[in-house]
Amino acid sequence: MNSRLPSVSPAPAWHAALHLAFARTGERTVLRDNRHHGPLRVQKALYPEGEGVCQAIVLHPPSGIAGGDHLLISATVGAGAHAQLTTPGAGKWYRSGGPEASQRLELTVEEGAALEWLPQETIVFDGARARMETRVRLAADSRFIGWDILCLGRAAAGERFEHGRFDLLCRVERGGAPIWLERGGFDGADPMLASPAGWAGHGVGGTLLCAFPDLPRQAAGLLEALRAIAPGDGASHGITALPGVLVARYLGDNSEAARLWFARLWQTLRPACCGRPAVPPRIWNT
Amino acid sequence: MSLQLVRLLQLASPALPVGAYTYSQGLEWAVESGVIRDEASAGRWVADLLEHGIGGYEAPLVAALIAAWQADDHAEVARLDADFLASRESAELRAETAQMGFSMRRLLRDLRDDSLAPVLAVTDAQPEVAFPTVWAGIAARWQIDPDAALCAYLWSWAENQVMAALKAVPLGQAAGQRLLARLGRRIVEVAAAARQRPEARWSNFTPAFAIACARHETQYSRLFRS
Numbered sequence: 079m080n081s082r083l084p085s086v087s088p089a090p091a092w093h094a095a096l097h098l099a100f101a102r103t104g105e106r107t108v109l110r111d112n113r114h115h116g117p118l119r120v121q122k123a124l125y126p127e128g129e130g131v132c133q134a135i136v137l138h139p140p141s142g143i144a145g146g147d148h149l150l151i152s153a154t155v156g157a158g159a160h161a162q163l164t165t166p167g168a169g170k171w172y173r174s175g176g177p178e179a180s181q182r183l184e185l186t187v188e189e190g191a192a193l194e195w196l197p198q199e200t201i202v203f204d205g206a207r208a209r210m211e212t213r214v215r216l217a218a219d220s221r222f223i224g225w226d227i228l229c230l231g232r233a234a235a236g237e238r239f240e241h242g243r244f245d246l247l248c249r250v251e252r253g254g255a256p257i258w259l260e261r262g263g264f265d266g267a268d269p270m271l272a273s274p275a276g277w278a279g280h281g282v283g284g285t286l287l288c289a290f291p292d293l294p295r296q297a298a299g300l301l302e303a304l305r306a307i308a309p310g311d312g313a314s315h316g317i318t319a320l321p322g323v324l325v326a327r328y329l330g331d332n333s334e335a336a337r338l339w340f341a342r343l344w345q346t347l348r349p350a351c352c353g354r355p356a357v358p359p360r361i362w363n364t
Numbered sequence: 365m366s367l368q369l370v371r372l373l374q375l376a377s378p379a380l381p382v383g384a385y386t387y388s389q390g391l392e393w394a395v396e397s398g399v400i401r402d403e404a405s406a407g408r409w410v411a412d413l414l415e416h417g418i419g420g421y422e423a424p425l426v427a428a429l430i431a432a433w434q435a436d437d438h439a440e441v442a443r444l445d446a447d448f449l450a451s452r453e454s455a456e457l458r459a460e461t462a463q464m465g466f467s468m469r470r471l472l473r474d475l476r477d478d479s480l481a482p483v484l485a486v487t488d489a490q491p492e493v494a495f496p497t498v499w500a501g502i503a504a505r506w507q508i509d510p511d512a513a514l515c516a517y518l519w520s521w522a523e524n525q526v527m528a529a530l531k532a533v534p535l536g537q538a539a540g541q542r543l544l545a546r547l548g549r550r551i552v553e554v555a556a557a558a559r560q561r562p563e564a565r566w567s568n569f570t571p572a573f574a575i576a577c578a579r580h581e582t583q584y585s586r587l588f589r590s
Contacts, residue, residue, distance in 0.1 A: 256450035262569025273412040316578030
């Protein structure tokens with residue numbers, strides 16, 4: 079592992095930003111604005127399923143976030159457009175010698191637009207000091223599917239999250255009013271991580287959110303279909319439909335099982351949420 | 365002794381007609397799934413939630429609500445209320461606080477207490493109101509000491525959780541009193557920490573609890589509504 083160790087040679091901290099704007103012109107969703115500074119970018123707009131949906135793969139060339147790095151990704155999907163954002167590999171938060179690192183995700187989905195945020199998992203190395211903030215702003219009739227899979231420690235190396243700090247904020251608003259709010263933070267080895275009501279000793283937690291205007295009417299049928307699908311590793315999981323957002327949670331030790339489970343739920347959710355058949359992004363196969 | 369103490373006893377009593385006893389907040393699923401099976405495991409579940417669940421989010425929110433009501437800052441009351449509703453992890457938890465909020469609003473009217481009129485006016489303007497929002501409004505208007513109010517709020521919650529454990533596990537009355545005595549010892553500290561906790565550090569991030577609450581929705585045989 080190429081974790082940068084500031085105690086050895088302090089690497090310069092990155093303040094990277096990526097601003098994306100998608101717009102609909104005719105039947106096509108175009109990537110109208112694609113600006114970045116620092117190592118964070120989208121190379122090109124992809125159309126794997128026709129011109130209606132624009133797929134953008136968000137690259138972070140340093141491949142990991144070190145203490146002092148601050149990343150901002152903002153994406154606006156204009157009226158009637160449909161954008162899908164993914165990442166090519168796991169996000170990594172390296173051990174920090176002291177300073178906090180942060181990633182802010184600001185997603186805005188305008189009238190009649192749809193946004194899918196389908197990243198690979200995020201690995202928080204032991205000793206990282208990380209803050210992840212996600213804010214999603216939906217218009218009255220816009221649609222959103224997104225997930226995050228969090229791995230505390232590099233499980234493959236037998237590592238657990240015993241030092242450092244992790245803070246999380248996820249807020250989804252529709253028409254300016256909150257419909258989902260999850261926030262919290264913990265130090266490494268926080269007793270909450272071992273608690274049967276907290277992380278129950280597990281190292282991988284994932285949350286999938288899906289919001290669309292017709293959800294209240296479709297919730298019962300969707301819940302029945304989704305609850306018939308279980309994570310392949312038999313991990314603890316639950317699905318619920320709040321008034322404005324459907325939520326699925328995974329809690330276990332296998333990030334791939336979490337991602338495959340979310341991908342299967344997405345296959346059922348996408349037609350209901352976005353009115354399109356689920357075409358799994360090819361990048362998931364690599 | 366003060367009138368405030370008596371008012372607080374009324375507000376924290378299980379006789380408050382809001383139906384709290386019909387909710388277990390995921391505890392019934394924790395029993396069903398084997399996480400809770402005896403006095404010790406029930407004690408751990410409730411104590412951990414006191415610390416990392418309600419102590420991390422709802423308790424500091426109640427403290428902030430009391431302060432907002434005291435300052436007549438109704439925009440802040442509305443903001444905290446909306447955030448609390450959005451922070452509920454499952455459909456049943458959200459329905460629980462909305463139903464109990466509805467019952468508290470009805471109680472506000474039934475009390476015919478002019479000093480509570482501002483709370484009624486503000487909460488009546490909202491289509492839905494969360495339970496802690498109305499509770500904090502009454503506590504503020506009755507001029508109850510905020511520390512005492514928060515301790516009583518946590519005590520009511522703990523008592524309700526233990527009563528749910530008594531029925532669901534089941535446990536005997538003596539076990540219930542032992543659990544409450546132990547939980548009670550932590551409440552003062554949890555309340556004090558909650559009042560000091562800045563909003564940036566509020567936490568409702570307890571995934572196993574959230575999953576238990578979601579799983580309860582499809583539990584085959586159940587006594588409780590959450």
